[in-house]
Amino acid sequence: MKSPMERFTERIFLVVALSSLSVLALITVFIFVEGVPIIAKVGFFRFVFGTVWAPSQNLYGIFPMIVGSVAVTLGAAVIGVPIALCCSIFLAEFAPAAVRNVVRPAIQLLAGIPSVVYGFWGLLFVVPFIRVYLGGPGLSILAGSIILGIMMLPTVISISEVSLLSLPRQYKEGAFALGLTHWQTIRTVLLPAAKSGIVAAIILGIGRAIGETMAVIMVLGNAVAIPESILDPARTLTTNIGIEMGYASGDHQQALFATGIVLLAIIMLLNASAQLATRRK
Amino acid sequence: MQPPKIDIRGLDFFFDKKQVIRDFSLEIPANEILAVFGPANSGTTTLLQAMNRLTDLRPGARAEGRILLDGKNVFDADVNVTELRRRVGMVFEVPTPLPLSIYENVAYGPRLRSRKNHAALDEVVETALVRAALWDDVKDRLHTAGARLSGGQQQRLCIARVLALEPEVILLDRPCSGLDPISTAKIEESLRQLKEHFTIVLIPHNVQQAGRVADQVAFMLMGSLVEHGATDEVFRNPKNQKTNDYITGRFG
Amino acid sequence: MNPSTSQRIAKVVIWAAALLVIAVLLAILLFILIKGVPQINWQFLTQIPRNMGRDGGISSTIVGTLLVTAVAVLVATPFGVGTAFYLTEYTKESRITRIIRFSAESLAGIPSIVFGLFGFIFFVMYLKLGWSILSGGLTMAVMILPTIIRTSEEAIRTVPAPFRDVSFSLGGTKWQTIVRAVFPSALPGIAVGVILGIGRCVAETAAVILTAGSALRMPTSLFSPARTMAVHFYIMAREGISIDKAYGTAALLIILILIINVGANLLVNRFVAKGK
Numbered sequence: 001m002k003s004p005m006e007r008f009t010e011r012i013f014l015v016v017a018l019s020s021l022s023v024l025a026l027i028t029v030f031i032f033v034e035g036v037p038i039i040a041k042v043g044f045f046r047f048v049f050g051t052v053w054a055p056s057q058n059l060y061g062i063f064p065m066i067v068g069s070v071a072v073t074l075g076a077a078v079i080g081v082p083i084a085l086c087c088s089i090f091l092a093e094f095a096p097a098a099v100r101n102v103v104r105p106a107i108q109l110l111a112g113i114p115s116v117v118y119g120f121w122g123l124l125f126v127v128p129f130i131r132v133y134l135g136g137p138g139l140s141i142l143a144g145s146i147i148l149g150i151m152m153l154p155t156v157i158s159i160s161e162v163s164l165l166s167l168p169r170q171y172k173e174g175a176f177a178l179g180l181t182h183w184q185t186i187r188t189v190l191l192p193a194a195k196s197g198i199v200a201a202i203i204l205g206i207g208r209a210i211g212e213t214m215a216v217i218m219v220l221g222n223a224v225a226i227p228e229s230i231l232d233p234a235r236t237l238t239t240n241i242g243i244e245m246g247y248a249s250g251d252h253q254q255a256l257f258a259t260g261i262v263l264l265a266i267i268m269l270l271n272a273s274a275q276l277a278t279r280r281k
Numbered sequence: 282m283q284p285p286k287i288d289i290r291g292l293d294f295f296f297d298k299k300q301v302i303r304d305f306s307l308e309i310p311a312n313e314i315l316a317v318f319g320p321a322n323s324g325t326t327t328l329l330q331a332m333n334r335l336t337d338l339r340p341g342a343r344a345e346g347r348i349l350l351d352g353k354n355v356f357d358a359d360v361n362v363t364e365l366r367r368r369v370g371m372v373f374e375v376p377t378p379l380p381l382s383i384y385e386n387v388a389y390g391p392r393l394r395s396r397k398n399h400a401a402l403d404e405v406v407e408t409a410l411v412r413a414a415l416w417d418d419v420k421d422r423l424h425t426a427g428a429r430l431s432g433g434q435q436q437r438l439c440i441a442r443v444l445a446l447e448p449e450v451i452l453l454d455r456p457c458s459g460l461d462p463i464s465t466a467k468i469e470e471s472l473r474q475l476k477e478h479f480t481i482v483l484i485p486h487n488v489q490q491a492g493r494v495a496d497q498v499a500f501m502l503m504g505s506l507v508e509h510g511a512t513d514e515v516f517r518n519p520k521n522q523k524t525n526d527y528i529t530g531r532f533g
Numbered sequence: 534m535n536p537s538t539s540q541r542i543a544k545v546v547i548w549a550a551a552l553l554v555i556a557v558l559l560a561i562l563l564f565i566l567i568k569g570v571p572q573i574n575w576q577f578l579t580q581i582p583r584n585m586g587r588d589g590g591i592s593s594t595i596v597g598t599l600l601v602t603a604v605a606v607l608v609a610t611p612f613g614v615g616t617a618f619y620l621t622e623y624t625k626e627s628r629i630t631r632i633i634r635f636s637a638e639s640l641a642g643i644p645s646i647v648f649g650l651f652g653f654i655f656f657v658m659y660l661k662l663g664w665s666i667l668s669g670g671l672t673m674a675v676m677i678l679p680t681i682i683r684t685s686e687e688a689i690r691t692v693p694a695p696f697r698d699v700s701f702s703l704g705g706t707k708w709q710t711i712v713r714a715v716f717p718s719a720l721p722g723i724a725v726g727v728i729l730g731i732g733r734c735v736a737e738t739a740a741v742i743l744t745a746g747s748a749l750r751m752p753t754s755l756f757s758p759a760r761t762m763a764v765h766f767y768i769m770a771r772e773g774i775s776i777d778k779a780y781g782t783a784a785l786l787i788i789l790i791l792i793i794n795v796g797a798n799l800l801v802n803r804f805v806a807k808g809k
Binding site: 003005006009013014016017018019020021023024026030031035082083086087089090091094095097103105106108109111112113114115116117118119120121123124125150151153157176180181182183184186187204205210211212213214217218238241242243245246256257260263264267268270271275278 | 536537539540543544546547548549550551554555557558560561562564565611612615616618620623631633636637639640642643644645646647648649651653654655659670671675678679682700706707708732734735736737738742743763766767770771772779783786787790791793794798809
Binding site for chain 2: 624693695696697698699700701702703704705706709713714716717
């Protein structure tokens, strides 16, 4: 028994609420419409697994970029995840309230720093360090991994902290009552219980890393070749778009949209697995 | 004889499949205080909230039967619910000032209805606060937050907020359950004066309160009306054994 | 290993990790601020960049940043807050709410460069808005929409349920209840979402450079192309035009982000204190 006015406002709210669905659809449609024709023209297999990217010769193979993205992201996870997990355990279990009240906003701030600033800092700090002490050009997968490892910290820390904090208190009290030390409790009771949340945190952190563009452009060297060591320069899917979108046209531009499709597909896959991880409780 | 202000006829009330009020009939005369009491989960709150259709907000709520306000069924499709709620005001168990000033809390209802000019609104607010016996406590700080008042004052603010709508019926759901005896006494005194102008239905937080303020009482059990009559009559000489047990504290 | 020994080792490692994170943060902040703050002066803030940015100040990029951010926030806030109200006040959990939540979550996961591609092909080319403040702002609006939806929804859910009952029982309609009782109580939380959105707009480069362009002129309308501070910093640093001016721009960006974060935290604290 709603009044007509009320039914009207409800309609309006529904239309407004469908905005996110509509833009999601728009994004998907427009990216696909731009990118699919070139994939069809080159052939899906040759586009994804082709090792030569030479737009001037009409050769569009993005395999080196896929390898680059995977390598840099894995490196970032290896560096970032352990630190982030320790940090979330610190915040949830060990930190005195006063320390926590400083560290939490600090990590929030880390999330707010523009990605170009990370890249710039990496270029002036991390890259020379690698060049001098480890060799190679410095602009490398390792440099990208370090920067992305730092950049994924806030995502992984905050989500794992939340999943640790949302555990029922009885878990901890029960373990303490059995005479376990605090660390034993964390390792054998709390971490396993919070596993699904932590896995989701890691996956979302990886998603953040694989989607990052500007920071990696500055430290990765951007060479289009399959890297052989972590000290080699590389190019990722995102940087491929970021570097060439400025001047690309025609098939070349379409190929960059097609690169975006592959990127989107990877991200969707990661998001779906993060959601699966949290649902499997 | 005057017709009853509210006439409940054969009311059945359900939440999904669960029936919480059974075949309930009762006439409530104007300008009296009726106390509806009973043990927990006997359906008193639902009965109260059905009278101004606040039950519409509860998922799965469904009513059969009629509640006639001045002869008009409140469940009819053509009833304007907001108008009904203005005529039938509600005071809740927990004092709930909105996060606004004292003045704005009282002015909230009138403002929803129309754009009154300042002077008129000031007068409505003052009258309401005077009637709720709160004016002297707050007249110098009308623009401080309502939440800063004491519990008893907050509840009187909530009563004033209802009075500002100039309703015809006031429903009070255990309005004193969290209050100290002095605040309770003040509110009960206000209620005795307010019945001159309004019809009051009260769920008391204990049997003694029903005895102190009500003209008539109705005893509910498991959603059914067990006994109804003048307060003195029912308290001195209950017809039903269960009523007797409850009043004398031998229940359950 | 002895349990108390392993406990001690674990504690050291965990404290070390936390300190490392703080150290990295400080290293980045101090590095940029120490090098950059001396570059900031009145001329730097008020003059237009000259000679590709080598000389002059960055005034047009400050204006560009403000305008792109303003468009994004003005567009995204009503949609984000409206969505949050729909999800919390107008409907029970259903297929439609699941679809809306899924869309918002998916949007939140899309990389900014993909938003850039979309903004370029949709706003710049298809809608023929060109590289402009409008294209950049609309692209950023899409990007910050999920943030505003999520924070607003949380804020609305913390509004005590009795407020709604009270408003309805005083004869309020649903709309009046939302506008006069629920919205004011949720406002600080909603503001936090908007502030976080502003932060993302200020910090974003990839999506903006593809949609707002990188013109150095002072923008004259919403259809003018513009360069934001983050884009300006990126171009200056990457092409090595002027490292000093790059530092100055970065320092200003960091200061802005600091202010935005502190503002959001103050609001959250006030919100939490009031809820008690």
